[in-house]
Amino acid sequence: MAPKKNKKKKLSKKPTVKAKKTAPKASKPIMIVKAPRKKVRVDPAFQPLLEKLQHRRNEITGQVNHLEQDLREEIADNQNIPGDMADHGSGELSQHLSVTLMENDRIELERIEKAISRIESGIYGTCEVCEKAIPMTRLKAIPWATRCISCQSRVESA
Numbered sequence: 001m002a003p004k005k006n007k008k009k010k011l012s013k014k015p016t017v018k019a020k021k022t023a024p025k026a027s028k029p030i031m032i033v034k035a036p037r038k039k040v041r042v043d044p045a046f047q048p049l050l051e052k053l054q055h056r057r058n059e060i061t062g063q064v065n066h067l068e069q070d071l072r073e074e075i076a077d078n079q080n081i082p083g084d085m086a087d088h089g090s091g092e093l094s095q096h097l098s099v100t101l102m103e104n105d106r107i108e109l110e111r112i113e114k115a116i117s118r119i120e121s122g123i124y125g126t127c128e129v130c131e132k133a134i135p136m137t138r139l140k141a142i143p144w145a146t147r148c149i150s151c152q153s154r155v156e157s158a
């Protein structure tokens with residue numbers, strides 16, 4: 001007795017009668033559909049902030065790339081120096097500084113990216129805790145703020 005498989009039968013592969021191919025007399029022109037650019041409606045009030053954020057983002061990415069390159073060169077340099085001759089102290093310190101700087105840049109970059117996507121998805125400027133509008137003055141000072149002042153201070157004092 002052949003054991004019945006519990007698995008559901010796959011859809012029969014039997015070639016079903018294909019829908020009659022009606023040869024189109026005039027072949028449809030191939031439409032080149034341009035991938036529609038995601039249209040984001042940026043609140044005009046936030047437009048200057050968006051530009052500022054994008055500008056800062058470019059600045060940081062440029063800076064980080066530059067730093068990373070410096071760092072890589074420095075590491076390569078250090079590797080060429082025999083251990084006891086290398087000035088470990090200063091080398092390590094400047095590496096540490098670079099890494100710290102990059103780390104800070106990364107954090108800022110993340111905040112900026114987040115802010116930009118919040119602007120684009122239309123939730124920018126709203127406190128993520130109490131959902132009240134974050135005052136424009138605050139946004140201008142801290143464009144990546146995601147909380148209103150009172151929620152932020154509550155978080156910070158917690």
Ligand SMILES: [Zn+2]
Nearest residue numbers: 127130148151
């Ligand atoms: Zn709030």
